[in-house]
Amino acid sequence: MVQFFSWVKSNEKELLTILENLAKKAVEASDAVLELMDDPTNKDKIAHISEIETEADVLTRDIFSELNKTFITPLDREDMQRVASKIDDIIDFMDGIGARFASYKITKSPPHTKQMAEELAKATREVEYMVGKLGNVKNPKLMIEHCRNTSVIEHVIDDLYRLAISELFESNDPIKIIKLKDIYETMETASDRCVDVADVVEDIVLKYT
Incomplete structure (x- = not known):
């Protein structure tokens, strides 16, 4: 068994707990986006995504605050900051999807966005799994497999993105192209941030095994 610092103190364990809670918020946000695909005009669903993003911001600030106060951290301070920042980015882009549905007055989910949202939900679950195991890695090889799974999902989303863009540019409606291209790009970037966490x-x- 490979164990990360058995001597970690309670306040250091708290850092990992906050990080895990932030990863859970990424899952919540992706699930909320997926639900939005079936009901894109639902303002309550869009507001819910925004609420999750606000809660995630609080957790991110808590992590940075605790890191500044804690002399000995369970993992490298910079690594923890990077993980927190990238997870926060994921959630920001999830919120951006909802915001774009609202501002562009989307009444029907654009082609391929539900499939992309389904894959994003898978990616955030990989993130949640990985972050949840950071305090005690029993199987490093399995952890790395989950990291690679995130990249596989990202490639699926990239393929959907390219297909969506290809079909979109067959349209002669420039306003539609501008709106939907922005949505597709936001979803694709959210998947990139999941890969950033995995990296x-x-x-x-x-480093530690």
């Missing part, structure tokens, strides 16, 4: 986690696993 940092893989670096941590390789």
Whole structure:
């Protein structure tokens, strides 16, 4: 068994707990986006995504605050900051999807967005799994497999993005192109941020095992 610092104190464990809670918010946000795809005009669903983003911002600030107060951290301070920042980015882009649905007055989910949202939900669950195991990595190889899973999901979303853009540019409606291209790009970028988290986690696993 490979264990990260068995001597971690309670306040250091609290850092990992806050990080885990932030990862859970990413899952909540992706699930809320997926629900929005079936009911894109629902203002309550859009508001819910925004609420999750606000809660995530509080957790991110808490992590940085605790890192500044804690002398000995369970993992490298910079690594923890990077993980927190990238998860916060994921949630920001999820909120951006909802905001764009609202501002562009989307009444029907654009082609391929539900599939992209389904894949984003899978990606955030990979993030949640990886972050939840950071305090005690029993199987480094399995952890790295989950990191790579995130990249596989990102490739699926990239393929959907390229297909969506290709079909979109067959349209002669420039306003539609501008709106939907922005939505597609926001969803694709959210998946990139999931991979960013996986890359940092893989670096941590390789560093400490």
